[in-house]
Amino acid sequence: MDAKTIYHEILKESNLSATRFRINTLKEIDMAGRPISRNELMEKLGSNTDRVTLYRNLQGLCDAGIIENVDPEGSGYFVMKYGKKAHTQHHLHFECTACKKLYCIHEIVGDISKIPTGFNVKSFYLLAKGTCEACSTKT
Amino acid sequence: MDAKTIYHEILKESNLSATRFRINTLKEIDMAGRPISRNELMEKLGSNTDRVTLYRNLQGLCDAGIIENVDPEGSGYFVMKYGKKAHTQHHLHFECTACKKLYCIHEIVGDISKIPTGFNVKSFYLLAKGTCEACSTKT
DNA sequence: ATGTTTTTTGCAACATAGTTGCATTTTCTA
């Protein structure tokens, strides 16, 4: 039996069983410190990780409000919802097409209040793509 | 041999062969008047349309600057780049999760100039999701 | 702690989306 971690607490508060799979998943997402993709998560958890279980758990953790998918179009980028940096206000995410990292750009925020009436807004995303500094300066 | 259309002209200007497939594709995109999805395009062109050829042509037409993919994450939404309504400035696109239509919301625009230096921006998108008026008021 | 119930996991099978290579057909050019 493993020692209790903060992830046990987080899961218990949301009435989710503290399974090894969930603990490890949350640990990796929290460690990353930036939104992490499904594929990167898959690598960190071990390539033998079951794809279905990962999908189901990421969905469940999103539903519970523990993590957030900040780019739900493609294959998703996940981040702890209540981590160090506030991730509440809608801000820009920059995806590097070379290294696939997703950066939070807090300088650019969105204002959904100007959307015309009639539209029932459920979600709102600002997304930019290109290459990050590290990848741009590579030969 | 069919009569020449404006689409022949457009393609010739970009040094692309005026094939029946491209003419029909451009015609449907132009008719739609709003960004149209791959699946909708597939239906309009006939369900026997070759998927590979559609992918290759949409990509080619984007590369040539004739059309634009305003939502390149999921499966893409395509629009004529130089149609009636100017589609030059970055503005919000609203995708209805019920009817799958994509609406242009010109009231909300993006300003990429505030992205910190170091990031090499290639594309920039504002996307909202929810239900449109028509779908929201259905029982 | 032990047995019982409930939840989660892992697997197989399936579905959809997108890519690659190549032979055939169409379009362009002279």
Add this chain to the structure above:
DNA sequence: TAGAAAATGCAACTATGTTGCAAAAAACAT
């Protein structure tokens, strides 16, 4: 209208995402 160049259609493949179910793990009550 013949030859060269480009595009198309098809088969096969990879990647991504979903569903149902039996086995395993976790939670719960005693």
